[in-house]
Amino acid sequence: MHISFSYSLLKELVQDSKTIEWGPKLRDAILKRKDHIWFPAIPVQDLLTEILKDNSLPSWLESLLSQSHFFTPSLLSLQKGKYAEENWREDFFSHVPKGFLIEKASSNLERHLGVKEYLQISFPASEKALPFLDLQEEYLQHFEEWNRAVQEVFTSCHFILGPQVSELEKRLCQYLDISYAIGTSSGTEALVIALRSLAIVKKGKEFWDSEDLIITTPFTFTATGDAILRAGATPVFLDIDEKTYNLCPQQVEDFLKKEGKKVVALLPVHLYGLSAPMDDLMNIAQKYNLFVVEDVAQAFGGKWKDKFLGTLGDLGCFSFFPSKNLGGAGDGGMVVTHDKELADVARMLIRHGGKDKYNVDHVGYNGRLDTLQASLLLAKLPYIDHWNERRRNHAHIYHQKLVSTPLRLPSNHKLPAQHVFHQYTVQAGEWRNQLQAYLKEKGIPTMVYYPVPLHKMKVFQNRSFAPYPLKNAEKACQEVLSLPIGPFQQEEQTLQIAEEICDFFSS
Numbered sequence: 001m002h003i004s005f006s007y008s009l010l011k012e013l014v015q016d017s018k019t020i021e022w023g024p025k026l027r028d029a030i031l032k033r034k035d036h037i038w039f040p041a042i043p044v045q046d047l048l049t050e051i052l053k054d055n056s057l058p059s060w061l062e063s064l065l066s067q068s069h070f071f072t073p074s075l076l077s078l079q080k081g082k083y084a085e086e087n088w089r090e091d092f093f094s095h096v097p098k099g100f101l102i103e104k105a106s107s108n109l110e111r112h113l114g115v116k117e118y119l120q121i122s123f124p125a126s127e128k129a130l131p132f133l134d135l136q137e138e139y140l141q142h143f144e145e146w147n148r149a150v151q152e153v154f155t156s157c158h159f160i161l162g163p164q165v166s167e168l169e170k171r172l173c174q175y176l177d178i179s180y181a182i183g184t185s186s187g188t189e190a191l192v193i194a195l196r197s198l199a200i201v202k203k204g205k206e207f208w209d210s211e212d213l214i215i216t217t218p219f220t221f222t223a224t225g226d227a228i229l230r231a232g233a234t235p236v237f238l239d240i241d242e243k244t245y246n247l248c249p250q251q252v253e254d255f256l257k258k259e260g261k262k263v264v265a266l267l268p269v270h271l272y273g274l275s276a277p278m279d280d281l282m283n284i285a286q287k288y289n290l291f292v293v294e295d296v297a298q299a300f301g302g303k304w305k306d307k308f309l310g311t312l313g314d315l316g317c318f319s320f321f322p323s324k325n326l327g328g329a330g331d332g333g334m335v336v337t338h339d340k341e342l343a344d345v346a347r348m349l350i351r352h353g354g355k356d357k358y359n360v361d362h363v364g365y366n367g368r369l370d371t372l373q374a375s376l377l378l379a380k381l382p383y384i385d386h387w388n389e390r391r392r393n394h395a396h397i398y399h400q401k402l403v404s405t406p407l408r409l410p411s412n413h414k415l416p417a418q419h420v421f422h423q424y425t426v427q428a429g430e431w432r433n434q435l436q437a438y439l440k441e442k443g444i445p446t447m448v449y450y451p452v453p454l455h456k457m458k459v460f461q462n463r464s465f466a467p468y469p470l471k472n473a474e475k476a477c478q479e480v481l482s483l484p485i486g487p488f489q490q491e492e493q494t495l496q497i498a499e500e501i502c503d504f505f506s507s
């Protein structure tokens with residue numbers, strides 16, 4: 001584990017004690033130092049050897065220097081020749097800006113971390129470029145737990161379907177209050193496998209036919225529509241509600257009145273962490289005898305009334321993509337269901353299509369969740385409620401600050417739903433692009449989820465239906481903007497972003 005440190009700061013932290021033991025106490029002390037951000041350090045020996053060798057700065061250092069938020073220009077004045085062996089240290093410190101320290105590692109650090117000498121790079125938190133989602137901060141605060149979880153897998157070398165996969169499935173069943181959970185290689189594969197399981201169990205065919213229609217939203221990630229195609233069916237894109245961005249039940253019912261017989265399923269997406277209107281959609285599904293597959297990629301931990309999203313329909317599909325509310329260190333997903341037959345088939349499909357992978361029954365996939373991912377997700381699961389609460393807290397701050405701007409703000413729109421704010425997405429109307437550029441200039445990253453509705457994509461041309469104008473979805477693509485939100489964002493950062501937005505509108 002590479003931890004950057006400055007010996008003098010460590011000394012200060014442990015009040016000049018003679019020995020510095022690396023352990024939770026010291027780690028906590030370091031993490032409490034909110035005025036410094038910690039980065040993997042550069043071995044100082046390499047740096048000095050390079051600097052002393054000739055007059056020019058080593059190219060790797062120059063490229064680091066060009067990222068000006070890492071280094072201040074004064075370091076550029078470092079020249080060879082100034083550093084005679086015996087006094088290099090003093091001279092060096094007279095040139096390095098505050099926050100750059102160079103020291104020998106203590107013997108304890110050397111023993112525990114395997115480092116000898118390190119250059120410490122630290123700078124005030126305010127100078128750090130604001131990330132859209134701060135995964136580094138998460139790692140920094142939890143690295144021991146995350147590393148331990150991953151280490152256990154390396155120790156056992158049980159990389160495929162190791163015990164952590166079934167443990168995670170078991171724990172998710174308990175958390176979500178659902179009967180079966182099957183780990184998959186991604187959220188996309190979870191959707192394909194869920195739809196294929198339905199075709200196999202309920203239709204008695206490997207794939208749906210192209211005459212089989214599945215209703216979904218055009219305002220989602222490509223994977224939602226793509227999974228329908230890959231399962232053999234045809235997507236029908238119907239418009240969204242302009243406030244919640246989720247499927248509009250009225251349009252669904254209108255379409256079903258005309259074309260009801262061809263439709264086999266609904267595929268609602270709980271976009272940005274907010275539940276689709278599940279009472280209406282489930283009533284419609286019952287009335288027209290449709291299956292329901294929930295795309296819960298963006299809403300882990302979200303609820304409709306007292307039920308977790310993903311557990312209301314026939315199957316629920318989660319994604320553990322790293323940026324998701326519960327995210328791994330790579331791709332991963334999960335199919336959940338109350339139906340044993342569907343669960344059994346889904347479990348076969350992730351393993352090439354059979355209970356015995358050397359003698360298979362179905363057209364299957366190599367679609368298993370990695371043990372490494374499962375292990376990490378198990379370590380993260382206990383934190384998910386707290387992290388979702390923090391997201392709601394940031395959303396509350398944004399709401400209070402931005403309520404008087406012309407932006408349309410997200411909320412749970414009086415739905416009996418628990419929002420988990422995977423994204424905090426505002427509708428910025430005609431100002432969207434200008435606002436995005438303004439914030440970028442201020443160092444605030446934003447995202448557009450999504451710039452193109454699915455029915456406008458080439459892949460869906462001649463492979464899908466859009467029976468009505470999709471005005472709300474198209475408008476949303478032009479006008480939405482997602483602001484940084486995440487459990488490791490500081491409240492002050494949220495406030496600062498909101499203030500910049502207020503300034504934009506008042507100028």
Ligand SMILES: Cc1ncc(COP(=O)(O)O)c(C=O)c1O
Nearest residue numbers: 186187188221223297319320321
């Ligand atoms: C709504 C939605 N559906 C499906 C997916 C696909 O998940 P994955 O990236 O894990 O394949 C995503 C992920 O980005 C998503 O946001």
